[in-house]
Amino acid sequence: MLWKLLFRNAFRHTLRAVLTVFGVAVAVLAFGMLSTLVDAWYAGVSAAAANRLVIRHAISLTFSLPIAYMEKIRAVDGVKAVSHMTWFGGIYIDRKNFFANFAVDPKSFLDLYPEFVLPEDQRSAFLKDRRGCVAGRGLAERFGWKVGDTVPLQGTIYSGDWPMVVRGIYQGRDKSTDENQLFFHWDYLNERLKERYLRRANRTGLFVIEITHADDAPAVAGAVDAVFKNSLAETLTETERAFQLGFVTMSEAILMAIRMVSLVIIGIIMAVVANTMIMSVRERMHEFAIFKTLGYRAFHLTSLILGESLVVCVAGGALGIACTFPALKILTGYVGNIFPIMDISPTTLWLDVLAVVTVALVAAAFPIQKVLTVRIVDALGRMA
Numbered sequence: 001m002l003w004k005l006l007f008r009n010a011f012r013h014t015l016r017a018v019l020t021v022f023g024v025a026v027a028v029l030a031f032g033m034l035s036t037l038v039d040a041w042y043a044g045v046s047a048a049a050a051n052r053l054v055i056r057h058a059i060s061l062t063f064s065l066p067i068a069y070m071e072k073i074r075a076v077d078g079v080k081a082v083s084h085m086t087w088f089g090g091i092y093i094d095r096k097n098f099f100a101n102f103a104v105d106p107k108s109f110l111d112l113y114p115e116f117v118l119p120e121d122q123r124s125a126f127l128k129d130r131r132g133c134v135a136g137r138g139l140a141e142r143f144g145w146k147v148g149d150t151v152p153l154q155g156t157i158y159s160g161d162w163p164m165v166v167r168g169i170y171q172g173r174d175k176s177t178d179e180n181q182l183f184f185h186w187d188y189l190n191e192r193l194k195e196r197y198l199r200r201a202n203r204t205g206l207f208v209i210e211i212t213h214a215d216d217a218p219a220v221a222g223a224v225d226a227v228f229k230n231s232l233a234e235t236l237t238e239t240e241r242a243f244q245l246g247f248v249t250m251s252e253a254i255l256m257a258i259r260m261v262s263l264v265i266i267g268i269i270m271a272v273v274a275n276t277m278i279m280s281v282r283e284r285m286h287e288f289a290i291f292k293t294l295g296y297r298a299f300h301l302t303s304l305i306l307g308e309s310l311v312v313c314v315a316g317g318a319l320g321i322a323c324t325f326p327a328l329k330i331l332t333g334y335v336g337n338i339f340p341i342m343d344i345s346p347t348t349l350w351l352d353v354l355a356v357v358t359v360a361l362v363a364a365a366f367p368i369q370k371v372l373t374v375r376i377v378d379a380l381g382r383m384a
Helices: 003-011 014-041 068-073 104-114 120-128 137-143 186-196 214-227 240-250 252-283 285-293 299-333 346-374 376-381
Strands: 051-058 077-088 101-102 133-138 149-154 160-172 183-186 206-211 235-239
Touching: 003 299, 014 252, 014 299, 014 346, 051 101, 051 133, 051 214, 051 240, 068 077, 068 206, 077 104, 077 252, 104 120, 104 183, 104 206, 120 160, 133 137, 133 186, 137 160, 160 186, 160 285, 183 186, 183 206, 186 214, 214 235, 235 240, 252 299, 252 346, 285 299
Parallel strands: 101 183, 133 160
Antiparallel strands: 051 206, 051 235, 077 101, 077 206, 133 183, 149 160
């Protein structure tokens, strides 16, 4: 009976209530999408392995390291396995078809990243074919690639045409695994560099090592950097998480702006709902005066007003959360190449709920205070 009364009071002015519900829905939708976008920015950080370290040039990522460092790194105590990878930066047909592509040492790389699940026959074919490549399932679906297709990459950092054959399509072991990358043989790249750009040959962008115990990461990192101290190419070794976080930090101002926009959206809709509740209560002030005359206490009056605010906000919040899932699929179609991992986390859903409840409470606060403090005579006088 109480819910029926709350619903009728909340939607007594149908158009106003419906518009407010849609306003809350749009705010919750925007808040959820922006929160998901921030989570996507940090996806690489959360997916980082605790027992993997990244070794790069101490000055900048734009400087490469001699491939000869590999054996010296392998000899450092605590290093279990080592591989290397080079950012290739190739494009497929058009610059808008951007995706991450790397030249890697195939066997050691696949051993070091077990989250890239590749069928054994495809793995074997990839290892045997120097011009072969492996693409993620998401990337293959995006461009319609199949095993055996030829992919003509156009070099940007390394100019020229680089045709390669898809020998495997990997799937992510975990939900957070990026399935929008392409890997090919570093030897394929290096052979071409020896022919055309000898000074750039026999070098790699960075090394990745697996250590025996994750707790030994600081000691191993220090030992690796000590090996190459005062050399022509000193190194900086850090955990994979710290390495990924370095990229996120570059965009910290953007992330802060997104968070601020999220809060502003919630603040605006809070004002809209509060205005709706104030108008609704003002129109029915004489009803609350009669309730007071009949002996209704502050608790009952507060429950009625807060209940109406919750009905409107919960309806809008539920609609906004329901729309978030299809909206995210549409957004992923446009930015999936930039943010390959975009999922609505439970934390985001709980923040949506918290935002809805907060808006309902704050929006009802002033009308409740007005009803509880107004004198019965003054409220009834408004009927005249």
